[in-house]
Amino acid sequence: ESLISSIDLSATILELAGIDKPKTIQGNSFVSVLRDPAAVTRTVVFAEHNWHVNFAHERMVRFGDWMYIRNSFPELQSLCMEQDRSYPAGEELWDMEDARKLNPATQRDIFLKPRPAEELYQISKDPFQMTNLAGNPEVSPHLETLRGLLDRWVEETGDSVPEDPTPDRVYLEGKKLSPQPRGTPPGQSQEATSIHHPGPILVNES
Numbered sequence: 363e364s365l366i367s368s369i370d371l372s373a374t375i376l377e378l379a380g381i382d383k384p385k386t387i388q389g390n391s392f393v394s395v396l397r398d399p400a401a402v403t404r405t406v407v408f409a410e411h412n413w414h415v416n417f418a419h420e421r422m423v424r425f426g427d428w429m430y431i432r433n434s435f436p437e438l439q440s441l442c443m444e445q446d447r448s449y450p451a452g453e454e455l456w457d458m459e460d461a462r463k464l465n466p467a468t469q470r471d472i473f474l475k476p477r478p479a480e481e482l483y484q485i486s487k488d489p490f491q492m493t494n495l496a497g498n499p500e501v502s503p504h505l506e507t508l509r510g511l512l513d514r515w516v517e518e519t520g521d522s523v524p525e526d527p528t529p530d531r532v533y534l535e536g537k538k539l540s541p542q543p544r545g546t547p548p549g550q551s552q553e554a555t556s557i558h559h560p561g562p563i564l565v566n567e568s
Contacts, residue, residue, distance in 0.1 A: 363399070363400075364392065364395045364399070364401060364402055364403060364404075365402075365404050365405065365406070365407045365424065366392045366395065366403065366404065366407070367389065367390075367404065367407045367408070367409075369388055369389035369560075370389040370390050370391065370392050370403070370404070371389065372387055372389055373387050373389035373390055373391040374389070374391045374392050374393055374396075376391070377391040377393045378393060385558055386558050387558075388519075388558055388559070388560040388561075389560070390403055390404050390560065390563050391403065392404075402564075403563075404563045404564060405425065405426070405563075405564050405565050405566075405567070406423060406424065406425045406511055406562045406563065406564075406565050407423070407424045407425075408421070408422065408423050408424075408512070408515050408561060409421070409422040409424075410422070410521075410548075411440075412547075412548060413527065413528045413547075414442055415441075415442060415530070415531045415532050416439075416441040416442060416530045416531070416532065417435070417438065417527050417528065417529065417530055418435075418438075418440060418441075419433075419434040419435055419523055419524075419527070419548060420432065420433045420434070420440070421434075421512055421515075421516070421521070423508050423511050423512045423515065424485075425507065425508055425511055425565065425567075426567050427484055427485050427486050428482065428483070428484060428485065428504045428507075428508055429481075429482070429483045429485055429491065429508075430480070430481065430482050430483075430496075430505065430508035430509065430511075430512060431478075431480070431481040431482075432479070432480055432509075432512060433477050433478065433479055433480070433481075434523045436476045436477045436478060436479040437475070437476050437477075438475070438477070439472055439473065439474065439475045439477070440471065440472055440474070440477060441472055441530075445472055446532055455469075455472075459473055467492050468492075478494055478496065480496040480505075481494045481496055482494065482495045482496040482498075482501065482504065482505050482508070483495065484501070484504075511562055511565065514561065514562055515561035515562060518557075518559040518560075518561045518562075519549075519554060519557060519559055519560075519561050520549050520552035520553065520554030520557040520559075521548055521549050521552070521554065522548055522549050522550070522551045522552050522554070523548065524545055524546040524547060524548055524550070524551070525546065526545040526546050527545045527546065528542070528544045528545040528547070529542045529545065
């Protein structure tokens, strides 16, 4: 039941090996969870989606029963290279979209344009994140809490939204664009590579 993050793997391996964790390691060891499944080493987890052939800048925080996603560029589709028509699976996906045969809830995510700028899900009731509650005033306290946690993570880790991001490398139909110069990566304006703060790890639920 414990939350862990992929960045926790290195810290965990170092502790198992009896090696002190360097200050540059931002992860948090979950050795205690391996010894006791009821242990808690973190109550909040963050994730990010950045450029990979197509531009993206999305951030996620999970805290307790709630997951919040912030999309910095909701006007763009959320794409990856393998979803264009030059790949068999991508071709089938686009053909099905043209024929209006995709399931709106589970298969049309990459075609959303615009996308939600914010998403909020209650995991216990919606484990596959199908119902976005960000606009529901009844859960606004949870939305505000997770917004605050993500803002804190952004500040403490030196994250940023680049003003001149790396452009897309491939058109939707699979045609490669001419080589483009790389833009500014997230965090560069804040010198994030020299910041080793882990962000929030243990936060009490109110």
